[in-house]
Amino acid sequence: xxxxxxxxxxxxxxxxxxxxxxxxxxxxxxxxxxxxxxxxxxxxxxxxxxxxxxxxxxxxxxxxxxxxxxxxxxxxxxxxxxxxxxxxxxxxxxxxxxxxxxxxxxxxxxxxxxxxxxxxxxxxxxxxxxxxxxxxxxxxxxxxxxxxxxxxxxxxxxxxxxxxxxxxxxxxxxxxxxxxxxxxxxxxxxxxxxxxxxxxxxxxxxxxxxxxxxxxxxxxxxxxxxxxxxxxxxxxxxxxxxxxxxxxxxxxxxxxxxxxxxxxxxxxxxxxxxxxxxxxxxxxxxxxxxxxxxxxxxxxxxxxxxxxxxxxxxxxxxxxxxxxxxxxxxxxxxxxxxxxxxxxxxxxxxxxxxxxxxxxxxx
Numbered sequence: 001x002x003x004x005x006x007x008x009x010x011x012x013x014x015x016x017x018x019x020x021x022x023x024x025x026x027x028x029x030x031x032x033x034x035x036x037x038x039x040x041x042x043x044x045x046x047x048x049x050x051x052x053x054x055x056x057x058x059x060x061x062x063x064x065x066x067x068x069x070x071x072x073x074x075x076x077x078x079x080x081x082x083x084x085x086x087x088x089x090x091x092x093x094x095x096x097x098x099x100x101x102x103x104x105x106x107x108x109x110x111x112x113x114x115x116x117x118x119x120x121x122x123x124x125x126x127x128x129x130x131x132x133x134x135x136x137x138x139x140x141x142x143x144x145x146x147x148x149x150x151x152x153x154x155x156x157x158x159x160x161x162x163x164x165x166x167x168x169x170x171x172x173x174x175x176x177x178x179x180x181x182x183x184x185x186x187x188x189x190x191x192x193x194x195x196x197x198x199x200x201x202x203x204x205x206x207x208x209x210x211x212x213x214x215x216x217x218x219x220x221x222x223x224x225x226x227x228x229x230x231x232x233x234x235x236x237x238x239x240x241x242x243x244x245x246x247x248x249x250x251x252x253x254x255x256x257x258x259x260x261x262x263x264x265x266x267x268x269x270x271x272x273x274x275x276x277x278x279x280x281x282x283x284x285x286x287x288x289x290x291x292x293x294x295x296x297x298x299x300x301x302x303x304x305x306x307x308x309x310x311x312x313x314x315x316x317x318x319x320x321x322x323x324x325x326x327x328x329x330x331x332x333x334x335x336x337x338x339x340x341x342x343x344x345x346x347x348x349x350x351x352x353x354x355x356x357x358x359x360x361x362x363x
Contacts, residue, residue, distance in 0.1 A: 029247075029302040031113045033240045035106055036302070036331075037205060037233060104155030104163070111144065111166040118144040118166055119179065122154065125161040134162055140180045141172065205233060239265065240305045243285065247301035250290035258287035266308035268351055275317070276324050276341045278349045283307065283339065285353050299358050306330055307337065307353065315362075323354055327363060336363045 111120065124130050124138040134157075142148050144166070154162035167175065209230045216222035242263040249255045266283040273279060285304060293299075310328040318325050323340035338355040357363060 028113070029244060029300040030240075031109055032302040033237075033244075033305060034109055036306075037236060038105065040233070040236070104153070104160075107164065108153055108155075111164065114144075114166060117169050119169065119172055120144050120149060120153075121165045121167065121177065122152070123163050123165055130161075131157075134160065137162070141167075141177055142180055206230065209233075236305075239308065240301065243304045244301040246285070246287055247290055247304065250287040251294055254291055254294075255287075256291065259291060261287040265304055265353060266311060269311045272311065272324070272326075272339065272351070275319075276339065276351060278341050278351060280341070280349045280351045283351050283353055289352070289354060293355060296355075296357055299356050303335070303358055304353075304356060306335075307356070310335065310337075329362075333358050333360060334362050 111118065119141055120143075122137045122140040124134050126135070126138060137152060140148070149164075154160055154164050167177065172179070209226055213223060213226050216226065243265055246258060246261060246263050249258045250261075262284050264282045265285045268278075268281055268283055272283075310330050313330075314326045314328050316327040320338075323338045326337050326339065328335040328337065336355075336357040336359075337353060340352050340354050342350050342352055344350055
């Protein structure tokens with residue numbers, strides 16, 4: 001069985017993905033980006049109303065990896081301040097459902113990013129609390145791309161404790177498991193697999209925000225906040241697409257023809273403008289930098305996409321002849337970024353990211 005530890009908080013789940021062998025995943029950087037988007041959305045929506053305040057404490061609990069007792073005390077404090085009460089049992093239901101939902105979504109992301117011919121096996125908790133409609137699905141094994149998983153991937157129903165396990169064909173055989181389709185049907189499925197849909201990794205997040213917008217349609221403040229979350233999500237996604245596209249061509253394919261291509265990776269902060277003595281509004285990244293910095297093999301397009309989020313949270317700054325060096329901490333890692341002011345052919349000032357280094361210890 002192909003295992004991903006989603007008993008970890010999302011930030012740790014990202015770190016565990018970073019530690020996997022590169023050949024295991026189709027697109028590791030995109031997977032980390034999608035999980036990061038999910039955490040951002042949970043935290044953002046959490047500010048809208050009381051229920052969202054509870055979700056916020058839950059998402060923070062999730063990020064810190066704290067247990068239910070700690071979250072329960074935080075949630076009860078929020079409820080007391082709002083003169084609202086929920087029973088300990090109801091609090092545990094909210095906690096369990098949100099945790100299970102977050103982990104199942106993360107597990108699904110990872111399983112669908114695996115390379116090769118992958119099969120999923122439906123596994124229920126198989127105890128007296130399992131609903132009958134889920135118990136009958138226990139043990140079903142089908143190709144990952146089978147339409148069955150669109151409606152029946154575990155975690156879509158409230159309180160569902162079921163999970164899906166991923167196997168390669170060889171692992172299925174060694175485990176003595178069989179596909180829940182006849183050989184004829186399986187052969188036909190392989191010959192005519194479903195056509196892949198256009199990838200939209202924001203669809204489920206858009207749906208969540210749309211539901212919140214509808215629920216708070218009479219609250220102008222909530223509407224503004226929710227639309228702001230959606231707008232930032234879209235901007236974050238577009239930024240990653242720009243960076244990932246150039247990274248693929250320059251760093252991975254070593255395509256010299258994109259050396260002169262430039263993408264914007266972040267908005268400049270007033271502090272960085274002041275320290276570099278420039279009014280340039282954006283931080284730029286060139287194809288040449290990506291192509292010639294492959295010795296930093298643990299840095300991928302996801303790391304470059306984090307630069308905007310890291311600005312303003314530096315723990316150390318220093319100047320050198322090469323440029324302005326800034327040190328950040330993010331998602332359990334430490335980053336060293338080198339920024340340099342330049343002037344283009346039009347005489348306009350620009351800021352470039354010249355180097356990005358990542359380590360598990362303070363650099």
